[in-house]
Amino acid sequence: MTATSNKENLQFQTEVNQLLHLMIHSLYSNKEIFLRELISNGSDACDKLRFEAIGNDSLYETDSELRVEVEFDAAAGTITVRDNGIGMSRDEVVTNIGTIAKSGTKEFLSKLTGDEKKDSHMIGQFGVGFYASFIVADKVTLTTRRAGDAASEGVRWESDAQSGYSLEQVEKATRGTEIVLHLKEDEKLLADGWRLRNIIRQYSDHIPLPVNMRKTEAGEIQDEWETVNKANALWTRAKSEVKDEEYQEFYKHVSHDWEDALAWSHNRVEGKYEYTSLLYLPSKAPFDMFDRDNTHGLKLYVQRVFIMEDKEFKLMPRYLRFVRGVLDSNDLPLNVSREILQGNKIIENMKNASVKKVIGLLENMIANEPDKYQKFWKEFGKVLKEGPGEDFSNREQIAKLLRFASTNNDSAEQTVSLPDYMARMKEGQDKIYYITADSHTAAKNSPHLEVFRKKGIEVLLLSDRVDEWLVQHLMEFEGKSLQSVAKGNLDLSKLESEEDKKEQEKIEAEAKNMVEHIKTALGEKVGEVRVSHRLTTSPSCIVLNDHDMALYMQQLMKQAGHEMPDTKPALEINPTHPLLKRMEAETDDERFGEWSSILLDQAILAEGGQLDDPAGFVNRLNKLMLAMG
Secondary structure, three states: OOOOOOEEEEEEEEHHHHHHHHHHHOOOOOOOHHHHHHHHHHHHHHHHHHHHHHHHHHOOOOOOOEEEEEEEEOOEEEEEEEEEEOOOHHHHHHHOOOOOOOHHHHHHHHHOOOOOHHOOOOOHOOOOHHHHHOEEEEEEEEEEEOOOHHHHHHHEEEOOOOOEEEEEEOOOOOOOEEEEEEEEEHHHHHOOOHHHHHHHHHHHHOOOOOOOEEEOOOOEEEEEEEOOOOOOHHHHHOOOOOOHHHHHHHHHHHHHOOOEEEEEEEEEEEEOOEEEEEEEEEEEOOOOOOOOOOOOEEEEOOOEEEEEHHHHHOOOOHHOOOOOEEEEEEOOOOOHHHHHHOHHHHHHHHHHHHHHHHHHHHHHHHOOOHHHHHHOOOOOOOOOHHHHHHHHHHHHHHHOOOEEEEEOOOOOOOOOOOOHHOOOOOOOOOEEEEEOOHHHHOOOOOHHHOOOOOOOOOOOOEEEOOOOHHHOOOEOOOOEEEEEEOEEEOOOOHHOOOHHHHHHHHHHOOHHHHHHHHHHHHHOOOOOOOOOOOOOOOOOOEEEEOOOHHHHHHHHHHHHOOOOOOOOEEEOOOOOOHHHHHHHOOOHHHHHHHHHHHHHHHHHHHOOOOOOOOOEEEEEEEEHHHHHO
């Protein structure tokens, strides 16, 4: 191969430099995984060629036997990994190799602690497989040509991970990608046939594609190639034949994750439709998990031929976008297209069954491994909360999987299920009570909880951003409606004694004039002023209408540029509070109006809202404090 254009030297992005430094200098428990990453990438490239060649057989050129090859040169201290897959064009090299990731980079970097041992475990969640090369190499040379391009359109990429990288156009007779690792001095022992074979059998035995090395006889390397791995699709084997270690290594191949999977479900379905599913739950959330459009969890195969990624055919609903694995159908045609997949009965059947398999896997974990489920919930609970709004047919089952914090122990840890809550409901209680807030602290300290704490009624404390969305779609559970303690009129009559009811009626009658006076003072700022059934120690609180969005969420929506309808909340007062007693004695209408405004502003702040005139609030407060002094 000879260069046909001048070499171009380019610099990495700042984020890439930071990540490369981390990878090169971190202490890895197992550096051998670099080979797994490169072989997995080569296998993926061959999968993509096989799919594209279904409609264009000429892409195979003169070589239709897809494979990955591994060679070494002990004297030169190099390891070479090549594939005859789809290859890359110059633009694809810049996109896929010149940058590390298209999303999540800043979030990833923001989570780095500076402790290299701890940070090294985060890399696998970010997905930087090719760059694992620099764990063992001080220079990497990548040469590639896309299938179908002319031999003169090959591209060579080279970098020492220090001074950026170079790009040049070269002659490359064969399609695919070749990667040459120039090993670091203290890693040259890796350039050994026996050791490389062991690494391949340990980490890449399951890949449904031959990984070949040259035969060795009497210590001499021969020209003849031999397949090192089993080269059969793991998911086609019987479950009884597959070891847990093999399942884990296949998970790492298919997901490009460096962590073990948390759990998996392997099933072969026979009958009207025949297909195999191997579905995994990761142990760590990827950094792009909250990019709802970036779904790349499952790979669709037809008769063991790779067809496409999940992001192209949406086999898993978005609330299960963290699931990884493969689906292999015997019934779909090999030339299947996205158009054929739309509304396809086979796909719908596979989708529905796969969702139920994942839900069943989680239910089994709850029943038999609750600690493991709690680990899952910490990583993926916020995404699972999207389920009731997206999957009506499985809403009740999903609801049983949800976990919340509650006033049962006031802990921020979300461990309370809806069945747990219902088992602790008071006699006569017909609603599941909750409160939403922008933080757990704000939720547990909300004045709306005062009467519930007094009566020992449990309230769910919802502080995830997704919770407002959740409660709009999960309005009841097993016949009990969900009720916000901060919205609408509160009716606890079924839980109150006759004595409590008479006492409340007496307070309301005595405070009638006070209520009218405050309503007159506040005018159009509020929709209503009324005596509170909620408050026992606070002077006032804001109560929204049943279908209003929480104030903190309204504020977030406004900051995001959304137009929000004007809402006029109700102001509820606690006439027994000393501040209200002080107001009752106030004869100056102007000062009474200032007290009334402070009551309202305090209630808005306690609810997580923002004041239209914060300076006015401070001035009124200062003025009244001076007057009291």
